[in-house]
Amino acid sequence: MDFLHLAGAWKPVIAALLLPPVPWMLLILIGARLILPRRGLGFFILLTGWVLLWLSCCTGVATWLQNRVLRPPPAILGSTQDRLMRLGRDYARQQPAMKRHGQDALNKVPPAGIVVLGGGVVPRAPEYGVADLATPSADRLRYGVWLSRQTGLPLGFSGGVGWAQKGVQVASEAETAARISEEQFGVRLTWVESRSADTRENAMATVSMLADQGVHEIVVVTQAWHMPRAQRAFESAAAVWAGRTGKPAPVITPAPMGFWGRDGRAVLDWLPSHSGMMNVRLASHELLGMLSGN
Template identity: 40%
Template structure:
């Protein structure tokens, strides 16, 4: 197993929902032994943590507390950049309704925003993404290949496509190699708001001048009472925020 393939496994172990469930399992073991009070306390803490981390308001507060703030941009803010770079966020390898792999929801949102900016600014569009370390099948089509087909639905084409990179650091390095031939060093970087701080750091270290162009900002989706009930959306956002906060700390 390559060292990069260990990253998603180790990451999953320290993030919700796995981490609280492991804590609950430890509590259960202790509760069966001579430390019942400690075990029950751990079970209670893990259940409470998993509940709260699955609530959307908690997830948004975590993003504000753990990640540097990022601001939305307008097309006119891109006057000084030479290209728009969109980062991949996964693919759906099996999409029988299309008969071909399709962008996963994060990738589709980033592609749409990148295409929207490209149409309004005339800036060329690039996409970075191969087959990630966590992919179920390393032989699946790279994200860039899937993105190149999908982005045509938005009325634009990719000028540069990196199909080799497997994580954010490799995204930056491969884009530097591809864009260097055209002298591109000033870019607008498109990815989800929670992914932006670590992505900017990686691309600046690769030698780019970066204008963050975040998308996917959190927003209330249901009534306040329902928002405090656990939901997949809340858990997914909490997981993404905690992962990025840890990744940013390690990167720094």
């Protein structure tokens, strides 16, 4: 267990060294070193590193990686949203009947539940004086609240303290999300999973929590670029739970949001930008995670 925690603690450092722009910066240095002894090869490596560094800062590359390499599922629309809304309406109609019979409506297991995956926390935001959700987490929570209101299905949040913040006194993402959801959206979370440190742990803990309660479908909310890896982790966790319990695995329904698109004029997609650099890095992180089995 200690070894696993030690390995996890090094994950952010290893990822930072393997993700753009570090490899391309190293390539440029190698090319520069080779220019004197082997001018042609050195210049070619240097130019290659420079081109890759340029492309790794372009929105067009990030969008291509999202659509052509990661290939996230489409947003929940049409028949899928209609089906979830029917489940939510059926669940809502059962509540008054339960109250009339003296039963606690909170004890009724919903047919499906929406779970937002954590994407980072700010340990102490100066403007609020308390912990706040990082931008990816806040965007996911906002969409999760909207989807919960649209469908009538209960909402949960999964996220503990990431590996980069282990050992530091930090409020968990789920606890922070629960406070913000209630204070800013007036929505009380039904499930709060606050022990996981990464996507794989999100999936294992969330599936166990909801499936053990009898929830048959888990609607997973996260950004489109993160969804392929998250969906794979949740489906794997559902299969493990089914094998352990001998019961049917819960259905995993992806609800991606935050799709990347064009910035405006086509030429801007191929000019370096802050959003391009961040998005290429995020997409590369997902590819690295999928290749490593995380």
